[in-house]
Amino acid sequence: MHGVKRFTPEKRAALRKENEERAASYRSRSAAAMERRAAKVYDAASLEAVAKVVTENPDFATMWNFRREVLGHMFPDADVAARKAACLAEFALTQECLGINPKSYPVWYHREWVLLWGECEWQWPVELKLTAKLLALDDRNFHCWTYRRNVVRVAGVTAEAELAFTTTKIQANFSNYSAWHYRSKLLPAVHASAGAEGAAQLGAVLRNELELVRNAFFTAPEDSSAWFYHRWLIAQLAPGAAAALPPAEFEALVRAELQMVDELLELEPECKWPLAAAAFLGRTLDTHQMGSEETTGAAATRIGELRRVDALRARYYDSAGEATPTMARIGASTPTMAPTGKWYRQKGNFYSTEPTELASELH
Amino acid sequence: MATFWESTYDDGLPTHSTNEQLKTEDACRAVFEEWINPDGSLSRESVSFCRTEHAAYLKAGLGSLAAGYVSLDASRPWLTYWISHSLELLGPSHALRGDEADNVVGFLRRCQVPGTGGFAGGAHPGQIAHLAPTYAAINTLVTIGTPAALAAIDRASLRVFLRRMKRPDGSFSMHDDGECDVRGVYTALAVASLTNLLDDELRRGAAEWIASCQTYEGGIGATPGEEAHGGYTFCGLASMVLLDRVELLRVPPLTRWLVERQMGVHGGFQGRTNKLVDGCYSFWQGGAFPLLEAALTRTAELPSGGIASLFSTDGLLDYLFVCCQQSNGGLRDKPGRGRDYYHTCYCLSGLAVAAAEPEPDPATAGTRPATSPAHWKTALGFVNPVYNVSAPKVEAALEWSRELPLPPLPSSLMRPQPAPTLA
Ligand SMILES: [Zn+2]
Numbered sequence: 001m002h003g004v005k006r007f008t009p010e011k012r013a014a015l016r017k018e019n020e021e022r023a024a025s026y027r028s029r030s031a032a033a034m035e036r037r038a039a040k041v042y043d044a045a046s047l048e049a050v051a052k053v054v055t056e057n058p059d060f061a062t063m064w065n066f067r068r069e070v071l072g073h074m075f076p077d078a079d080v081a082a083r084k085a086a087c088l089a090e091f092a093l094t095q096e097c098l099g100i101n102p103k104s105y106p107v108w109y110h111r112e113w114v115l116l117w118g119e120c121e122w123q124w125p126v127e128l129k130l131t132a133k134l135l136a137l138d139d140r141n142f143h144c145w146t147y148r149r150n151v152v153r154v155a156g157v158t159a160e161a162e163l164a165f166t167t168t169k170i171q172a173n174f175s176n177y178s179a180w181h182y183r184s185k186l187l188p189a190v191h192a193s194a195g196a197e198g199a200a201q202l203g204a205v206l207r208n209e210l211e212l213v214r215n216a217f218f219t220a221p222e223d224s225s226a227w228f229y230h231r232w233l234i235a236q237l238a239p240g241a242a243a244a245l246p247p248a249e250f251e252a253l254v255r256a257e258l259q260m261v262d263e264l265l266e267l268e269p270e271c272k273w274p275l276a277a278a279a280f281l282g283r284t285l286d287t288h289q290m291g292s293e294e295t296t297g298a299a300a301t302r303i304g305e306l307r308r309v310d311a312l313r314a315r316y317y318d319s320a321g322e323a324t325p326t327m328a329r330i331g332a333s334t335p336t337m338a339p340t341g342k343w344y345r346q347k348g349n350f351y352s353t354e355p356t357e358l359a360s361e362l363h
Numbered sequence: 364m365a366t367f368w369e370s371t372y373d374d375g376l377p378t379h380s381t382n383e384q385l386k387t388e389d390a391c392r393a394v395f396e397e398w399i400n401p402d403g404s405l406s407r408e409s410v411s412f413c414r415t416e417h418a419a420y421l422k423a424g425l426g427s428l429a430a431g432y433v434s435l436d437a438s439r440p441w442l443t444y445w446i447s448h449s450l451e452l453l454g455p456s457h458a459l460r461g462d463e464a465d466n467v468v469g470f471l472r473r474c475q476v477p478g479t480g481g482f483a484g485g486a487h488p489g490q491i492a493h494l495a496p497t498y499a500a501i502n503t504l505v506t507i508g509t510p511a512a513l514a515a516i517d518r519a520s521l522r523v524f525l526r527r528m529k530r531p532d533g534s535f536s537m538h539d540d541g542e543c544d545v546r547g548v549y550t551a552l553a554v555a556s557l558t559n560l561l562d563d564e565l566r567r568g569a570a571e572w573i574a575s576c577q578t579y580e581g582g583i584g585a586t587p588g589e590e591a592h593g594g595y596t597f598c599g600l601a602s603m604v605l606l607d608r609v610e611l612l613r614v615p616p617l618t619r620w621l622v623e624r625q626m627g628v629h630g631g632f633q634g635r636t637n638k639l640v641d642g643c644y645s646f647w648q649g650g651a652f653p654l655l656e657a658a659l660t661r662t663a664e665l666p667s668g669g670i671a672s673l674f675s676t677d678g679l680l681d682y683l684f685v686c687c688q689q690s691n692g693g694l695r696d697k698p699g700r701g702r703d704y705y706h707t708c709y710c711l712s713g714l715a716v717a718a719a720e721p722e723p724d725p726a727t728a729g730t731r732p733a734t735s736p737a738h739w740k741t742a743l744g745f746v747n748p749v750y751n752v753s754a755p756k757v758e759a760a761l762e763w764s765r766e767l768p769l770p771p772l773p774s775s776l777m778r779p780q781p782a783p784t785l786a
Binding site for chain 2: 068175224
């Protein structure tokens with residue numbers, strides 16, 4: 001409950017002064033840019049005024065809107081060639097701002113707008129490289145992933161190429177769930193050809209994917225990312241799904257996966273994720289009427305072990321999700337409920353009286 | 364920090380995420396160890412709730428509305444919301460009132476954009492209206508709850524603004540010429556609901572669009588096709604509650620996704636699969652459970668233990684009281700990080716949700732002992748998790764808006780004025 005950084009009074013005063021000076025300078029720059037917007041001054045000096053604000057505060061949406069107004073007025077006709085220099089300046093500015101805050105909504109939005117407004121085909125390869133570079137710095141930045149997917153769409157990058165990109169991301173770090181997630185979106189797109197042939201193709205690829213996740217499991221079984229992807233793979237191959245295998249093949253596959261997980265559990269008997277996978281695979285057999293007394297019993301045993309090693313969720317395992325089919329029915333009915341109802345539980349004393357302050361005794 | 368969930372990005376270090384996870388667990392363990400009894404149990408009774416320190420820290424933050432904090436320049440209504448909501452939960456003797464409340468109301472009035480509607484991120488004339496500060500401003504005004512605070516909301520122009528943000532596909536833009544994601548639907552529906560402006564046009568297509576953002580594994584992403592994320596999952600689920608369309612989501616995988624986000628070692632929540640624990644997800648993930656509870660109660664399929672049968676409310680309280688509280692006031696993301704108003708607000712909101720769970724019924728609770736001491740369970744007031752505003756204040760606002768007529772819309776929706784002149 002402690003761990004508070006303490007500064008000396010001198011350091012504190014210096015920090016405050018620095019902050020105040022920075023704030024004052026920012027306020028005057030911000031006022032200058034706002035004045036130009038109010039006066040509808042659409043020129044290069046206005047762009048410069050905005051740049052001085054957003055490089056300090058990238059999240060200031062009004063500034064980016066003003067910037068787009070200015071650009072629209074400076075380049076009113078659809079002469080894309082004339083816009084190129086302006087677009088380059090916008091890419092440089094937004095890149096600088098992303099260096100300050102790589103998760104700024106208005107900055108990413110503006111960059112995407114420029115890409116479309118300038119019809120910047122020449123910029124597409126740069127954007128793919130830039131997003132790859134930013135994802136190397138933070139491989140979970142969902143703003144960057146989203147932007148990349150939008151570039152991919154505009155530029156017509158193939159799903160195959162992006163699949164290869166996710167492979168390199170997973171090879172660099174298979175904890176990267178964002179890459180696994182993207183893969184689950186790309187694979188069906190790669191093998192989108194209609195009919196039984198497409199399904200068979202996808203099925204074959206998904207079975208190869210099982211090899212990829214197996215490597216991840218045996219390297220770091222405690223890492224949850226690949227396990228969630230594993231569930232997706234199995235679900236795609238189940239009867240009735242997009243890449244459904246013939247029932248006998250599916251059953252054989254699930255049983256083989258179960259065996260693999262059981263082997264892993266011999267090595268790591270206390271590990272949560274393989275226990276959960278074993279329970280899931282056993283339940284999958286039951287769901288498709290492929291289970292036997294033995295597999296159903298084994299799944300129940302696994303849930304018991306899971307309950308023990310993952311005690312935090314013991315009551316969930318008991319009462320809901322994995323142990324009983326109850327949850328499968330939830331959501332089927334459509335009763336009405338006004339959001340104005342009493343959501344919260346009534347308690348006798350709505351607010352407690354002030355508790356005895358022990359804080360003074362705590363450091 | 365201009366938006367919903369903070370923009371820290373130094374917790375996603377590539378290729379070392381397992382190491383980072385172990386380091387975080389160690390840091391939490393070290394903090395817990397200070398409170399371990401000789402018999403190895405956690406001495407929860409000795410961990411006080413630092414109410415007066417939290418209140419003092421929050422009140423000091425009101426001063427920063429006027430000065431400094433460049434990074435908050437476009438999100439000042441968030442600051443008023445984080446602070447006023449936190450103080451409200453701390454109890455009547457800390458809630459904003461009198462001059463302090465009047466100053467906040469006056470400030471938010473200056474953030475409201477006349478004519479074209481909505482609230483901007485600051486009081487500078489000329490800032491554009493944005494759904495995020497609109498949500499924060501209206502939640503603040505509802506939390507203050509005085510007639511003057513509620514009357515400060517210009518419902519006629521708000522309706523114009525919300526209609527203008529509505530998109531053909533059922534979703535909402537965050538602002539004129541702005542991005543669109545699940546936050547837009549949630550903030551628009553929440554403020555429309557509180558002010559009795561939720562009409563068929565605002566509802567149109569929203570539930571179907573949210574459902575299209577649900578991922579295979581059950582959580583909800585920012586837009587269709589994106590990875591599931593705790594903040595968007597809360598916004599999506601709360602939107603479905605406001606629309607009364609929860610059944611459009613696949614509830615069992617959603618439940619499992621939420622349940623799996625609680626961390627075994629320290630009891631707090633992570634925001635996404637394979638990320639580190641963070642105190643603010645105590646609300647974004649934890650607050651989703653009472654919404655789920657309401658949905659499951661309707662179908663009479665809620666397990667007998669209430670939300671405590673879905674996640675460990677005791678585990679979350681341990682994390683918040685021991686790892687997130689700072690004894691000098693304020694709450695934080697995790698041990699080793701500093702406090703801030705955003706985390707203080709969402710840690711307290713999550714705490715209020717977890718503490719609202721009643722003591723387990725001995726008939727059904729089995730051998731599970733009640734672990735959280737009474738002074739933890741009664742630390743805060745009740746929160747309405749749909750809006751994340753004090754429950755009685757939500758009721759009062761709904762009571763206020765119920766009788767108000769739907770203001771007429773101009774024949775053609777008003778376009779935003781280019782830019783009002785500076786005063
Ligand atoms: Zn956080």
